[in-house]
Amino acid sequence: MATPNSALRAVRLGLLMSQDDFARAVREAGARAGQPNDANKRLVQRWEAGTTTAPRPVYARALEAVTGLPIESLGFSAAAAGQVSEDGHGGHDVEASTNGIAPAAAKPQGEPQAAHRNYSGVWLSRYEYFSSGRDSSYSGRHYVVVLQHGNRLTVRSLPGSSDSPLTMDLEVDGHVATGTWTEQTATDGYYRGARYHGAIxxxxEPTGRRMTGKWVGxxxxxxxxxxxxxLVFQDASTNKATLETYNRRPGA
Known part of the structure; x- marks a missing residue:
C-alpha cells in the first residue's frame, strides 16, 4: 500500500489552503515562471495519498515556489524521482542534476560568474524601516530559504524565525537581483496583521555571499x-536537519 505523504499535507494545511486552493496556487506558480502545468485537486490528492511519489520537474518547481521549501522537505525523495510520474509512466524525464532542485551539499567552487552561481540555501534577511507612529527606526530579521530555478529565486521565511511571514520573488541579471516582497505582519503585533508588499x-557582491540594496513600499x-x-548567506544545504537548525529567531 502507498504511504500517505503527511509532510505535504501538513504544509498545505499550514498555508490554510484547501486541495483546490493548493492546486490553483501550483498552476499560478507555473504560469508566472513561464512553465504552465495542469495541477488539479485530484493530482493533489494523489500526492498526499502517496500514489504519486515523484512529481515531474515542472510540478516540483511550482511546488517549491508555492511552499518555499525544497521538494525533499515536501515528502518526496530524490531517490523516487525515477519511479512514477503524474502520467503514470516511468520518471526517466527527471534529471538528477537539472531538475531545478539544488543538491543539498552543493557549494560554489572558486569564483564562478554570477549568472552561473547557485544561490539556493539558507540566508539571513535583514531590513530597516521607519515607523512614523513611533517616531523611530526598526529592523526586521528572518531566516529565509532561497531556492533557485534558472535565474529566478524564490525566498520564503522559516516559520519559527518570525511571527511575520516574509516572501520574495527575485530575478537575477548578472550582479543585480530585482523583484517583489510581501510580509504578513503578526496579528498581535503593532501593525495588527496588516499585509505589506512592494519592490526590491x-x-x-562578487563573493555571492551577500546581497545589499533597497526596498520600496x-x-x-x-x-x-x-x-x-x-541578505547574508548562512548555509548551502536545504535538507530537513538544516532547516530545523535555522527555524528559530535570528540571534537566539
Whole structure:
C-alpha cells in the first residue's frame, strides 16, 4: 500500500489552503515562471495519498515556489524521482542534476560568474524601516530559504524565525537581483496583521555571499517609503536537519 505523504499535507494545511486552493496556487506558480502545468485537486490528492511519489520537474518547481521549501522537505525523495510520474509512466524525464532542485551539499567552487552561481540555501534577511507612529527606526530579521530555478529565486521565511511571514520573488541579471516582497505582519503585533508588499533591488557582491540594496513600499499614510535590505548567506544545504537548525529567531 502507498504511504500517505503527511509532510505535504501538513504544509498545505499550514498555508490554510484547501486541495483546490493548493492546486490553483501550483498552476499560478507555473504560469508566472513561464512553465504552465495542469495541477488539479485530484493530482493533489494523489500526492498526499502517496500514489504519486515523484512529481515531474515542472510540478516540483511550482511546488517549491508555492511552499518555499525544497521538494525533499515536501515528502518526496530524490531517490523516487525515477519511479512514477503524474502520467503514470516511468520518471526517466527527471534529471538528477537539472531538475531545478539544488543538491543539498552543493557549494560554489572558486569564483564562478554570477549568472552561473547557485544561490539556493539558507540566508539571513535583514531590513530597516521607519515607523512614523513611533517616531523611530526598526529592523526586521528572518531566516529565509532561497531556492533557485534558472535565474529566478524564490525566498520564503522559516516559520519559527518570525511571527511575520516574509516572501520574495527575485530575478537575477548578472550582479543585480530585482523583484517583489510581501510580509504578513503578526496579528498581535503593532501593525495588527496588516499585509505589506512592494519592490526590491539588490546588488550581489562578487563573493555571492551577500546581497545589499533597497526596498520600496507603501505606508499607512498613503506615502511611499524605502529603506535598506540585505541578505547574508548562512548555509548551502536545504535538507530537513538544516532547516530545523535555522527555524528559530535570528540571534537566539
Amino acid at each position: 533591488q539588490l546588488l550581489v 507603501f505606508g499607512k499614510e498613503f506615502d511611499v517609503n524605502t529603506g535598506p535590505w540585505e
